[in-house]
Amino acid sequence: MIAKKLSRRTMLRGAIGGTAVALGLPTLEAMLGASPASAATQPPIFGIFYWANGLPWHAGHGSAQAGYSDLWTPAAQGAGYAPSELLQPIAAFQPTIVTGLTPHTEVPPSPPGQEDGHMRGFMVAMTGDRIRPEGFDHPSHTLTALRPTLDQYVAKHPQFYATGQPLYQSLVLGASNARFHDYGHWNAISYNGPDSLNLPIMEPGQLFNLLFSVPTDTEALKRRASLLDAVREDAKSLTGRLGATDRARVEEHLTHIESIQHRLDATGAVCEAPEAPAATQDLVAKAEIMGELLARALACNVTRVFSFMLTSPATTHVFNNLGVPNDMHATCHGGDWQAIRAITAYQMQAFAAFLGKMQATVDPDGNSILDRSLVFGVSEYGEGWQHSVAEMPCLMVGRCNGAIRQGVHVREPNGNYSKAHVTMLRALGIETPSFGFNGGETTEHFSDILAAG
Numbered sequence: 001m002i003a004k005k006l007s008r009r010t011m012l013r014g015a016i017g018g019t020a021v022a023l024g025l026p027t028l029e030a031m032l033g034a035s036p037a038s039a040a041t042q043p044p045i046f047g048i049f050y051w052a053n054g055l056p057w058h059a060g061h062g063s064a065q066a067g068y069s070d071l072w073t074p075a076a077q078g079a080g081y082a083p084s085e086l087l088q089p090i091a092a093f094q095p096t097i098v099t100g101l102t103p104h105t106e107v108p109p110s111p112p113g114q115e116d117g118h119m120r121g122f123m124v125a126m127t128g129d130r131i132r133p134e135g136f137d138h139p140s141h142t143l144t145a146l147r148p149t150l151d152q153y154v155a156k157h158p159q160f161y162a163t164g165q166p167l168y169q170s171l172v173l174g175a176s177n178a179r180f181h182d183y184g185h186w187n188a189i190s191y192n193g194p195d196s197l198n199l200p201i202m203e204p205g206q207l208f209n210l211l212f213s214v215p216t217d218t219e220a221l222k223r224r225a226s227l228l229d230a231v232r233e234d235a236k237s238l239t240g241r242l243g244a245t246d247r248a249r250v251e252e253h254l255t256h257i258e259s260i261q262h263r264l265d266a267t268g269a270v271c272e273a274p275e276a277p278a279a280t281q282d283l284v285a286k287a288e289i290m291g292e293l294l295a296r297a298l299a300c301n302v303t304r305v306f307s308f309m310l311t312s313p314a315t316t317h318v319f320n321n322l323g324v325p326n327d328m329h330a331t332c333h334g335g336d337w338q339a340i341r342a343i344t345a346y347q348m349q350a351f352a353a354f355l356g357k358m359q360a361t362v363d364p365d366g367n368s369i370l371d372r373s374l375v376f377g378v379s380e381y382g383e384g385w386q387h388s389v390a391e392m393p394c395l396m397v398g399r400c401n402g403a404i405r406q407g408v409h410v411r412e413p414n415g416n417y418s419k420a421h422v423t424m425l426r427a428l429g430i431e432t433p434s435f436g437f438n439g440g441e442t443t444e445h446f447s448d449i450l451a452a453g
Helices: 085-093 117-127 150-155 204-212 218-226 228-239 244-267 283-299 328-333 337-360 418-427
Strands: 011-016 019-024 045-050 096-102 171-174 190-193 196-198 305-309 373-378 394-397 408-416
Touching: 011 228, 045 150, 085 337, 085 394, 096 418, 117 150, 150 190, 150 305, 150 418, 171 283, 204 283, 228 244, 283 305, 283 337, 328 337, 337 373, 373 418, 394 418, 408 418
Parallel strands: 045 305, 045 373, 096 408, 171 305
Antiparallel strands: 011 019, 096 394, 190 196, 373 394
16 A cells, blocks of 8 residues: 655544544654664754864964874764774763864855854854854954854754654753953853854752752643543554554554553653752863763653753863963963963763763653764864964764764765755755755765665
């Protein structure tokens, strides 16, 4: 039998007490017109892990930076590459890495200064666009975005939360309290659009209270599970019009919801709170604590989008635990390569602590949160001594429900950074004919990374 193609908006419908109700369906072959490689029980998660001031400089960043070793780029390309020195801390999580990327956006001549890597690199990596020229002032470092950062683009895209909104569209978190300036752009990495920043939650106690001192979506799950009886007749009608694979998928979906109902009846809750966290200013310890709280929230569907700002743009964090006496921004401009080497390795250790909690946490179906996730590892430019936007870091960690190939190194010298954006958005199931703006547009993705590519 040839099954008729279904709309992605198809729902099972019924009535409870005279009130019309509807239950969302998983993605079916009849909606896609082709057989997907696999179907995940739970939808994907998208997150951003941001660290400041790029990488230790080397010749790939420019002639002025020659004479220093490249500690970031793996020697081999393709799958199973040997991690470089700075990737060693996160090697256990099989990060996929793209090297050689740079902004392709145009730089308007006026107002002057828009080529500054601190600002241009950030905007391209996080939004796919240039700085907004209107209101830009380089001497005072005043700037804003033209459009949302990638976390907010995903969180507000109708295809990402197609089957219903969780408690929070996104969570915006941070660790270091040090700031280059106490105003505007320098306080956050998440934009809704021009002049609209999302300030991060900076303390574990504040995040704990937000997530676990209010009701979770347990009641919503119960209501959803109770819809089963109301929509069974419509389900029977629908399955009669589907192919064998889709029939099995709908039955699995209904069985999954029924199992949630049984689990809720047995336990009364699905979002278990950890112990209240202690305060700390150690970045590795704080990343680990915030990572655990976030992973618990992701496991019970409080949200599926997050950003984590380990250190803020152009950070003035003082890494005195590493024996570095000056703040990081000043250390970059002082040309202390060895200190930046140690600081970057330490920031990667914090990334590893964060990822470790995501990997160790499972959702109600037993899926690792990291396996469901695509975590975009990013900084504001290539390096902080000369503010080069060449060789900007780009990491993709997690399997994204099998949509991303793990442990792959793709190198594309002078490659368009928005090609990575297209890859990630398509992996998340968001239709993306193109991405990038004002000279940075591209329709291409990295076929060696996207599992369906």
